[in-house]
Amino acid sequence: MHGTLTDSQRSKICYDWNHIDPKRGLLRTRVSNNWMINDASIHGDYYTAEQKDLIRKIFESIVSSEWIGKFDQQMEDDCGGFGREQAIGIFGDPDAGPFELVQTGRHMTLRCDGDSEPSVAFGGPIFYGHDPGSFDEQKDHPGNVFWQQALNVNRIYEMLDGRQRKIAEVAQTPGEQAVAFKGKSQAISGIPVTDLSSDQKEQLQLSLGSLLEPFRVTDRQEALECLSSQGGLDACHLSFYTDHDIGNDRVWDNWRLEGPSFVWHFRGAPHVHVWVNIADRPDIELNA
Template sequence: MDRFSSVDRRQFLKTAGAGAALAATTPGLLLGEETKPATDAKAPESLVKHLYDSMNEKQKKELCLPWDHTDSRGLLRTRVQNNWHITAPVINSDYFTSDQKHLIRKIFEGIVSEEWIERFDRQLKDDAGGFGNDQNIAIFGKPGEEKYELVMTGRHMTVRCDGDSAEHVAFGGPIFYGHAAKGFNEKPEHPNNVFWHQAVAANNVYKMLDGKQQDQALLKTAPFEEDVQFQGPDGKFLGIKVADLSSDQKEGVQNVLQTLIAPYRQSDRDEVVACLKKNGGLDECRLAFFKEGDIGDDKVWDIWRLEGPTFVWHYRGSPHVHCWVNVADSPDVATNTG
């Protein structure tokens, strides 16, 4: 159940752009010029309403659920997993009309960055035979009349289009992405993996650390990848605190953040910025690397984690890439990792 009914998320979106503009001068936030006021928040949401209106009664019964629908494992709308099907019908099937398939595709294109559409298509081709071949959707709430959110799931993907409804969270809730570009067990350099450059950016920061800092940042064993619940300001975070880094090292962490959020639409990036700002920025986060899963024993760490009071980005690059993401502006937001 939504635990923050008193907060108007539409106002949150309006202020997110302003927060992004202030980010460069706000201590501890460390954001660059890429983050700008959101301009694209409503386009994919309006398509969700068109999709909903086009559905017959059978489709609505099977794909459309109440906002607070639960099952034996909790609130279904907020679930995130690495490979799951939120409903049974596959997008590329006769269950959907050609117009509905087109709308679903346009919704997907609207919630990711235009520059990343080709790369997501490459990932989906490698992992699932192409867009829609292994993916499913569900719509929670009633578009146009109340809170609503479309959730799309499948192998190596959980993404959301939340209709300005899911309060206090970025991306409409926790998301997942991954890629197995050349089979289940990838080589150290992760050839053709569309997300490996994110790990390269993080490892570049590790190289900037002195010996004492590296000892603090590098641990033997990683936490469970799906462990992305928020710890709050009193949490016990792993690794080295960003606030303790030098200015050039902090700039490197800022580059990591920008690299992580770049695949998604601007309004979602702005929400990440606003959520971080409310909880002390990147200065309140820690960056950790893990010796386990070092493919090829090359000391280019395949598993790493950036975490703060209400921010978790867990990158597991062994044996292929899995990334679990959870960002909010309050630690009281519940997460369902299924």
């Protein structure tokens, strides 16, 4: 892709590795729920047909093949289809390295970095989400391609006894973009995974697999390696937030799995927003 760009195109979408945006900071590390990294829309006339095809192939390479159709549905609902109200930025040099491509849009911050950032999973923090059309979803979230992830995690809650539930339930959802690492010195809310029984831990492991499932195998593996380096799931806590329970059905719409340098924050109310920040050490600054 980089090699097909004209000088004019590069001036718009290519950046130095450590480019600082006056308002958005170190731009390659930025994560947001709804943004355009620049105004060069993928769908518009800025790119040639060949370049648009390459961008599509890059996108398909960073998500799981089994999930391409679901992401396409999400993009159709959220922005009218792939490339519409979406933009990419390329940082560094793909030939000499380091480099990273960031794809942005409504309910999307995805990255492809060729492991240029070895300490972080996914090349840095990512965001995904979905609004099938109503904005304020019903309790069963009909049509939301990511809601099954929440149902899988809620199965753990169903397995908890009364004492465990009191620990796991947290009264107030934190700000969704507040996914900076707390390390081992700051308190983390929710039930410690070490307080779970073996069958509950097994369900948590299955649920973690479903969270990673939409993404390519190399990113899944890197995420698990980062998690392992900080103590694995046993170093994590699981919180179910009780303040935004759509339908008051105790199927928790908002929840978070969090460790020293691992945050998977799922906000299901009023519709799905998911913030993911994973690294092998907690001293990496968040730019959200």
